[in-house]
Amino acid sequence: MSEILNYPFSEVRVRFAPSPTGYLHVGGARSALFNYLYAKKNNGKFILRIEDTDLARSTDESLKMMVQDLNWLGIHWDEGVDPVTLKDIGPCAPYRQSERQDLYKKYAQDLLNTGRAYYCFMTDLELETQREKNKSDGTHAHIESPFSEWTLSQAQAELKNGKTAVVRFKTKHLRKDYILNDLIRGEVKFPSDMIGDFVLLRSDGMPVYNFCCVIDDALMKISHVLRAEEHLPNTLRQLMIYEGLGFPVPQFGHISLVLDEDRQKLSKRKGAVACDNFRRDGYLPQAMNNFMALMGWSHPTGAEIFSMDDMRNLFSLERLNASGAVFDRVKLKWMNSQYLRAMNNSDLWNSIEPFLVEAKINFPQNSEWQTKSIEVFKPKMEIFSDAVVLYAAFDDSQFQIHPESDEFLKIETTKSVIQVWVDSVSEIKTKFMTTDDFIRIENEIKNKTGVKGKNLFMPMRVAVIGRPQGTELKLIVPLMSKKSLIERANQVIAVC
RNA sequence: GUUCCCAUCGUCUAGUGGCCUAGGACACCUCCCUUUCACGGAGGAUACACGAGUUCGAAUCUCGUUGGGAACACCA
Numbered sequence: 001m002s003e004i005l006n007y008p009f010s011e012v013r014v015r016f017a018p019s020p021t022g023y024l025h026v027g028g029a030r031s032a033l034f035n036y037l038y039a040k041k042n043n044g045k046f047i048l049r050i051e052d053t054d055l056a057r058s059t060d061e062s063l064k065m066m067v068q069d070l071n072w073l074g075i076h077w078d079e080g081v082d083p084v085t086l087k088d089i090g091p092c093a094p095y096r097q098s099e100r101q102d103l104y105k106k107y108a109q110d111l112l113n114t115g116r117a118y119y120c121f122m123t124d125l126e127l128e129t130q131r132e133k134n135k136s137d138g139t140h141a142h143i144e145s146p147f148s149e150w151t152l153s154q155a156q157a158e159l160k161n162g163k164t165a166v167v168r169f170k171t172k173h174l175r176k177d178y179i180l181n182d183l184i185r186g187e188v189k190f191p192s193d194m195i196g197d198f199v200l201l202r203s204d205g206m207p208v209y210n211f212c213c214v215i216d217d218a219l220m221k222i223s224h225v226l227r228a229e230e231h232l233p234n235t236l237r238q239l240m241i242y243e244g245l246g247f248p249v250p251q252f253g254h255i256s257l258v259l260d261e262d263r264q265k266l267s268k269r270k271g272a273v274a275c276d277n278f279r280r281d282g283y284l285p286q287a288m289n290n291f292m293a294l295m296g297w298s299h300p301t302g303a304e305i306f307s308m309d310d311m312r313n314l315f316s317l318e319r320l321n322a323s324g325a326v327f328d329r330v331k332l333k334w335m336n337s338q339y340l341r342a343m344n345n346s347d348l349w350n351s352i353e354p355f356l357v358e359a360k361i362n363f364p365q366n367s368e369w370q371t372k373s374i375e376v377f378k379p380k381m382e383i384f385s386d387a388v389v390l391y392a393a394f395d396d397s398q399f400q401i402h403p404e405s406d407e408f409l410k411i412e413t414t415k416s417v418i419q420v421w422v423d424s425v426s427e428i429k430t431k432f433m434t435t436d437d438f439i440r441i442e443n444e445i446k447n448k449t450g451v452k453g454k455n456l457f458m459p460m461r462v463a464v465i466g467r468p469q470g471t472e473l474k475l476i477v478p479l480m481s482k483k484s485l486i487e488r489a490n491q492v493i494a495v496c
Numbered sequence: 497g498u499u500c501c502c503a504u505c506g507u508c509u510a511g512u513g514g515c516c517u518a519g520g521a522c523a524c525c526u527c528c529c530u531u532u533c534a535c536g537g538a539g540g541a542u543a544c545a546c547g548a549g550u551u552c553g554a555a556u557c558u559c560g561u562u563g564g565g566a567a568c569a570c571c572a
Contacts, residue, residue, distance in 0.1 A: 019572050054571060124570090131569095140498045140568065166570055185501070194499055195568080202570040209572045233500060233567040256502080263564065291508095294521090298509060304521050321509075323502050324565065331508065331522040341535085379535035453531055461532070469533050 008248055009223035012044025016077075017213070017227075019051040020063035023274035026327065027228060027258040027266050029073060030292040034255060035226050036075045037293075037315035047220060048080030050096040053212055058098070060086070069275040073285045074308060079220075092220045097212050104207035107215050107245060108167050108200050112152060116244040117200055119155035119165040120145045142196035148172065167201035169240065178239050182232075183224070183253030183317050190236040198237055210237045218247035226253045226317075229324075230265070253317055256296050257324040266327055273327075282355055282384025287336040295325035305338055337382035345374040352387035359388040362395045369479060376475045393465050393476065396484050401492060402467040413451045414459040415496040420445045421463055422489045428482050438477045463489040 016032040018024065024032075039046035048070070052058035067083050070076075076083075079090025088094045097104075111117035122145055134142050147155065148170055159165060180188045200211045213234075217225060232254045242249045260270045272278065278288060289308055297319050299306050340348065349370045356363055364370070377390045392398045401409075408414055424441040425433070433441075445460070446452050458468040464477060464485065477485070 017572090021572075051572060057571080127570095134568095135497070138497050142498095142568095182501095188500070191499070199570055204570080206570080208570070213572090228566095229501065230566055231572090234572095236500095254501085257566070259565080261507085265566075294508060296508095302510060302520055304508090325509090326507060328507050328522070334522055337535095380533085457531060471533075472530085473532095 009221065009250070011223065012039055012042040013047065013221050013223045014039050014044060014226055015047040015049050015217070015220065015222050017049040017051050017216075018066055019054060019057075020059060020066060021054065021057040022062055023276055024066045024069040025266065025268070025273040026275060026278075026288075026292060027273075029069065029075075029275050029288070030258060030295060031226065031228055031255060032070060032075050033073070033289060033292055034297070034315075034320070036077075037311050038224065038226060038317070039078075040312040041315045044223070045078040046076075047090070047092070047222070048077040048095065049216060049220070050081065050098075051209065051212065052096055052098045053206055053209065055098065055206070065276060069279070072279055073275065073289055075289075097207075097216065100212070100216065101205075101207070103219065104212055104215055105201070105205070108207070108211070111169065111200065111244055112167065114244075115152075115170070117167050117169050118145075118148050118150060118152075119159065120147045120168045120197070120199075121155075121158060121163055121165045122147065140194055140196075142193070143168070143198070144172075145197055148197060164203040166199045166203050168197040169200050169237070169244065171195060171197050171240065174240055174243075178236055180235055180239065180252060183226075183251055184256075184320050184322055185232075185254055188232070188235075190239075194233075194236055200241075210234055211241060214238050214241040214245070214247065217250060218242070218245070222250050224251045224253060226255060229254045229257050253320070255320060256322055258295055259324045259326045261326060263324070263326065271329065280385075282352070282386070283332070283336050284339045287332070287339040290339075291332045291335050295327065296321045305335070333382045340381055340383070341378060345371045345378075348378065349374050352381075352384050352391075355384050355387055356391050359392075361388060361391050362397065363391055364394075373479055376471060376479065380471065390471075393470065394480060396487065399488055399491070400466050401462065401495060405462040405466065405468055405492075408455075408458040408462055408468050409492070409496055411455055411459065413449060413455060415493060416449050417445055417451055417456060417459050418463045418489050418493050418496070420448050421460060422486055422493070425482055425485050425489070431481050431483075433478055433482065435474050435478050438474050442474075463492045466492075 014035040016028075016035050018028055018032075036046045038044070050063060052063075063081070063086065067081065067086065071083055079092060080095045081087065082089050088096070094100055108117065112119070122143075127143065130143055134140065145168060147165075148168070155165065175192045177192050178190045180190065182188050198210070199208050201207055216222075235252060235254075239249065258266045260266050262270070266273050268274070272281070275288070279285075286308065289311070290306060293311055294304065297315070298321075299310070300314055300319065303310075343351070363373075373391070373394075377387065380390055381387055421441070424444055428437060442456075442460075446456060449456075457473070461468050461470060461473060464473060464480070465471075466488070470476075
C-alpha cells in the first residue's frame with residue numbers, strides 16, 4: 001500500500017538537508033537513507049539541500065566530508081550539489097541556502113506587506129525579561145512584542161533612523177489548534193498558544209531555519225518531509241508559515257530518534273557516531289545501511305540481512321517504528337562480520353591491506369600467501385581493522401612474549417618441547433613448511449618428549465606467537481618462514 | 497516548568513482483536529564441533545510498564561497513572 005499523494009504533488013520529491021557544521025553522524029545518515037529509499041521505491045527524486053545559513057559554523061570542509069560519507073554509503077541524490085565539484089546541479093538551483101538569500105527576503109517582504117509579519121525592535125533585555133516572566137508563570141516561552149501593532153511605514157521610518165530590527169511572524173490572530181497528520185505518528189495536535197511570535201529574519205537580515213526550510217521545501221516542490229522527531233515541535237511554526245504564504249503543505253513523517261545506551265539522543269560523547277569513524281575502522285557501507293535501516297524499520301519477511309536493492313524495492317513508511325532506537329554497536333559489529341565473511345578472498349585482502357600498511361605491519365608481497373592468510377583469518381575478523389592485530393602475529397618486529405604465557409613457561413617439559421620444535425623446523429628444506437610438515441613435526445615432538453595435550457600445544461603456541469591462545473597452529477605455521485619460526489622459538493627458550 | 501512524542505526480552509524488533517502458553521536477531525548461558533581462541537551447529541533463560549474500561553475474547557482499541565525522550569533561541 002503506498003501513501004496517497006497530497007494534491008498538488010504529482011511526484012515524490014524528498015530531501016535530506018544537513019547543515020555542514022561538522023561530520024555526518026549515523027542519525028543523519030539514517031534520515032538520508034530513509035529519504036533516499038522512499039524516493040527510489042516511489043520513482044521519485046531525492047534532493048540534497050545544504051542548510052548553511054549559520055555562516056559562522058558552516059564550512060566547505062564539512063560539506064565535503066558529508067558528501068564523501070553519503071557517497072561511501074551509496075546514498076545518491078538526483079539534485080543538490082555535484083558530488084565532486086560541489087557545484088549546484090538540478091532545476092531548483094541553487095541548493096545552498098546561503099545562496100538563496102534573495103528568495104527568503106522576498107517572501108519575508110510579502111509577509112511584511114500583508115501584515116503577517118512585522119519589524120520588532122525589542123532589545124535583548126526586554127526579551128530576557130519576558131522569558132523570565134514566562135518561566136515564573138510556568139508557561140511556554142512566548143514573545144509578545146509591542147511592535148506587532150505598528151504599521152509598516154512606522155517601522156520603516158524607525159529603520160531609516162538607523163535602528164535594527166528582526167522580522168517576526170505574527171501569531172496572535174492564529175489562535176487555533178493546528179493538526180498535523182504525521183505519516184509515522186498519526187494525528188498530532190499542537191495547541192494554538194504553544195508559541196509566541198517567532199523570528200523570520202535576524203537583525204542582520206539572515207533568515208532563520210524554520211523560514212528557509214518552508215520556502216525551500218515549497219519551491220523545491222518537496223512532497224514528503226521525512227526527518228527526525230526532534231523537528232516535530234518545529235512543524236507548528238512551519239505550518240503557520242505555509243499558511244501565511246499560501247503554499248501547499250507537504251506530508252510530514254517524523255522518524256524516531258537514534259539513542260545512546262542511556263536512551264538520550266545519540267551524542268559523540270558516548271562513542272563514535274560519525275560515519276567517517278566507522279569507515280576508518282573498517283566497517284562496510286552495506287553493513288552500515290543494513291544496520292541503520294533496522295533502527296526503526298523492519299523487512300517484511302523479518303530478514304535481518306538484506307541488500308540495498310531489497311530495501312529500495314521494499315521500503316515503506318508503514319513499517320517505520322514510532323519509538324526511539326538505541327544504537328547497539330555490538331550488533332553492528334556482528335552485522336559487519338556477516339558481510340565481511342561473505343566477501344571473496346581477494347576483495348577482502350584488498351580491503352584490509354590499507355589498514356595493515358597504515359599500521360606499518362610487515363607482510364609478504366605474495367598473492368598466494370595473502371589469499372591463504374585470508375582463509376585463515378576471515379572467521380576471526382569482524383571489521384577490517386581487526387586485521388591489524390591478527391597480522392601483527394606475522395611481523396617479527398612485533399613479536400613479544402606475553403605475560404599470559406608464564407604459566408606454560410614454568411612447566412618443566414616446555415624447554416625440551418620447544419627445543420625439539422626448533423630442531424625439527426631447522427631440518428625443513430623449504431622457506432615455508434606445509435600443513436603436513438607441521439603435523440609430522442607435532443607427532444615427532446610428542447614421541448621424542450612424551451609430552452601431549454595442553455602441555456604440548458600451549459608451549460608450542462607460545463613459541464610461535466608469543467601467547468598460549470590464538471589461531472590454530474596448523475593453519476598459521478605454514479604462513480610463517482622457517483627463519484622466523486626458529487628465531488621466535490629461541491627467544492622463548494631463552495626465558496624458559 | 498510548559499508543549500509534544502514514545503512505551504513488547506538487556507538491545508533492535510515481529511505483532512494492526514482470536515492463529516500469542518508472544519516469533520526472530522544481537523548479547524548472555526549450556527552442549528556439540530575443535531587437544532586453545534574463534535567460526536559453525538543444537539538447545540536454554542529473559543519481555544507485552546501499571547490500573548481501569550470496551551469486548552464472548554486485548555500485547556493489539558479507549559481513558560488514566562507511571563516512566564522515558566524531544567523541543568521550547570536572532571542554532572539547525
